[in-house]
């Protein structure tokens with residue numbers, strides 16, 4: 113077995129936090145598409161190389177959202193009503209200290225050190241396996257998120273007691289309602305490839321994206337990206353993440369307090385500026401030894417061509433310069449988030465919706481297949497009459513099971529005899545299918561999940 117993907121005995125390493133949570137996935141994920149696009153919150157997933165400042169940036173995002181009712185405005189909250197707090201997820205199992213309070217922390221569910229010990233893994237394998245284990249609980253996480261992002265049900269005013277009525281005092285104030293979350297912030301491990309290229313990373317990201325508009329914030333260490341070659345490496349990395357995740361992306365040039373991001377913005381919009389910088393570096397021998405004019409040759413021309421190729425890629429990105437340390441550029445970042453959210457709803461949502469509908473169609477087709485199978489088993493859907501000594505005993509047992517459940521249904525062997533096998537069979541099948549259709553549309557019908565033959569027979573007035 114591949115050591116890195118070992119995820120067998122989960123109970124050994126999963127801590128109780130998520131184990132005790134009831135499994136509510138099937139209901140929650142099916143509700144996914146019903147989330148109103150306009151009122152939907154946005155999920156911001158922070159991805160970046162180790163040390164780029166993701167965690168500090170997350171902390172800054174959280175504090176900005178706590179103090180700004182409109183995060184796209186630089187004006188802080190006047191305190192009443194307070195802005196809805198963000199919901200924070202930490203998906204880095206190896207981080208020692210998280211400087212913010214995470215609502216869901218992978219470390220509460222998976223013991224990274226224990227994973228490494230039990231599966232005899234190194235640090236990256238440990239992170240990967242921890243993510244694998246955590247991804248098995250994503251249904252519960254999404255259910256929690258859906259609960260926290262849903263608009264609260266209206267609370268009826270409390271009834272006045274007789275004493276309160278007589279004395280005219282003591283009417284309890286209605287309980288303060290929790291505001292629905294508008295921003296979900298996700299911190300990821302600095303080992304980008306472990307998150308972006310692993311199956312679990314894909315599961316986690318697609319679960320978020322199929323539930324909420326999801327945006328990638330690719331955090332870049334600006335002071336370490338000032339040379340054309342490191343800049344290009346970073347852009348290619350961002351490009352690969354964009355294609356892998358297929359989600360809208362914001363390039364966040366962090367640490368602008370130490371190095372302005374203007375050079376990067378210029379390189380991305382003005383090809384000639386990048387060429388000039390490249391030429392200057394080549395002339396300085398950056399690519400081919402001390403003072404070597406023209407450098408080693410291929411590096412310069414490769415970078416040159418790459419910048420032309422990436423021109424198209426740059427057009428699809430939002431670029432912002434921020435300082436997670438000072439809070440500079442946060443309003444600009446949230447404006448970009450709103451733009452990317454709109455882009456998600458316009459370009460990505462229809463595709464997700466199409467896939468959801470396809471799943472629904474497949475589900476109905478499967479159900480129909482099951483129904484046909486059932487009818488064949490009962491010999492009511494086919495053209496053949498019951499054969500003595502055939503599978504009748506088996507059929508009878510099936511019917512008897514149904515009867516047990518529904519308090520005595522008389523499966524109409526008589527009518528089958530009266531009407532002729534095929535006619536009776538198709539009649540029964542039609543009624544059965546009608547009932548199935550009714551129940552899908554009707555309020556009182558059983559859900560698709562608790563599909564039960566007995567109920568439908570009962571609904572079709574066969575009992």
Ligand SMILES: Nc1nc2c(ncn2[C@@H]2O[C@H](COP(=O)(O)OP(=O)(O)OP(=O)(O)O)[C@@H](O)[C@H]2O)c(=O)[nH]1
Nearest residue numbers: 161162163164165166167168302367370435436437
């Ligand atoms: N000057 C400056 N330093 C920053 C800024 N943001 C983060 N840092 C510093 O960069 C270093 C790394 O920051 P982290 O937030 O831990 O980076 P990270 O990407 O989460 O790192 P990993 O957890 O290893 O993936 C720390 O020393 C931070 O203080 C910033 O805006 N300006």
